[in-house]
Amino acid sequence: MNRRHLFGLAALLPFAAPLSSGAWAATPPLSAQDRADIARVERYLDTLKSLKSRFLQIAPDGSTSEGNAWLARPGRLRFEYDLPSPFLLVAGYGVVMFHDRKLQQTSSFPISQTPLGILLSDKTKLSGDVTVGAVMRDPGLLQLSVFRTANPGEGSLTLGFADNPLQLRQWSVVDAQRMETRVTLFNIQLGERFDEKLFDVTDPRTGTSLAPGR
Numbered sequence: 058m059n060r061r062h063l064f065g066l067a068a069l070l071p072f073a074a075p076l077s078s079g080a081w082a083a084t085p086p087l088s089a090q091d092r093a094d095i096a097r098v099e100r101y102l103d104t105l106k107s108l109k110s111r112f113l114q115i116a117p118d119g120s121t122s123e124g125n126a127w128l129a130r131p132g133r134l135r136f137e138y139d140l141p142s143p144f145l146l147v148a149g150y151g152v153v154m155f156h157d158r159k160l161q162q163t164s165s166f167p168i169s170q171t172p173l174g175i176l177l178s179d180k181t182k183l184s185g186d187v188t189v190g191a192v193m194r195d196p197g198l199l200q201l202s203v204f205r206t207a208n209p210g211e212g213s214l215t216l217g218f219a220d221n222p223l224q225l226r227q228w229s230v231v232d233a234q235r236m237e238t239r240v241t242l243f244n245i246q247l248g249e250r251f252d253e254k255l256f257d258v259t260d261p262r263t264g265t266s267l268a269p270g271r
Contacts, residue, residue, distance in 0.1 A: 084190045091192040095183050098201055098216070101223040102181040106130055107249050108225070110242040117236040126242065131179035132168065133256040148177060149256035150268035156261055163260045165267040175203065175214065176225075197221065 087095070108128040115121050124138040134148040143159035153173065154165045168174050175187060183189050186206055190213060193200040202215040210233060217227035229239040258267045 084188065087189065087192070091189070094192055094194075094199060095189055095201065097223060098199070098218065099181045099183055101218070102130075102176070102225075105225065105247075107251065108242075108245060108247055109249055109251070110245040112136070113241045113243065115239045115241075117238060127251055127255050128176070129251055129256065130177055132177050133251075134173070134177060135255045145261075147256060147258055148173060149258050152258045152268050154258040154260070154267050158261075161262055163262055163267075165258065165260075175216075194220075199223070 106129070108126070110126050111123065112126045113121060113123050122138055122142050124136060124142070126137075127133075127135045132149065132151065134146075136144075136146040138144045143157050145154075145156045145158065147154045147156075148168055151168055152165050153168055153171060154163060156163045168177060175181070175183070183201070183203060187203050188206045188209070189201055189203050191200075191202040193202070197220055199218045199220045200215055201218075202213050204213040212230060212232040215229045215231075216225065217229070218224060219226050224245070225242065226245075227239065227241045229237055231237045259265065260267055
């Protein structure tokens with residue numbers, strides 16, 4: 058698995074160079090049922106304060122990896138991959154940090170530059186800067202496909218929810234090269250309080266904080 062596909066890497070890292078701007082731009086009008094389901098998802102995400110789970114990731118080449126995930130809204134997330142994977146992803150204090158223990162390389166970038174902000178924002182708004190391109194329903198399953206309104210060609214993020222009641226279970230990312238990475242959550246635990254050290258964005262190599270002003 059390469060770095061671009063870590064955690065559905067396009068869901069965390071800035072997307073690759075865009076294709077034509079029309080790649081995801083042509084979207085059908087939303088029905089009244091679509092708008093009602095979008096409003097339900099917004100309300101659900103606003104009530105989702107913390108989540109801990111195992112995850113399974115399937116990369117575009119079919120390779121799989123697993124690990125532990127922690128999410129605390131607003132603004133914090135940690136994806137810790139099981140060995141032998143050397144990867145660690147942490148979001149906190151407005152920054153996403155990616156660390157490769159094997160190569161001893163660390164990179165960081167603002168959460169605001171990634172679709173991850175949709176999940177971690179204090180107030181969920183699936184309109185304006187974000188466009189819902191499709192709402193898909195199957196028995197017990199609701200999926201919303203979204204993209205950044207200003208740059209539809211850079212890729213899309215599809216959120217998958219178990220329905221009745223809603224619960225986040227999966228997301229998949231299609232990047233600008235039409236490569237898909239899928240992440241599924243299982244053994245989900247809700248409502249726990251986590252040690253803030255889990256979301257520390259200090260560079261493991263240097264001990265330097267990557268958060269602005271810290």
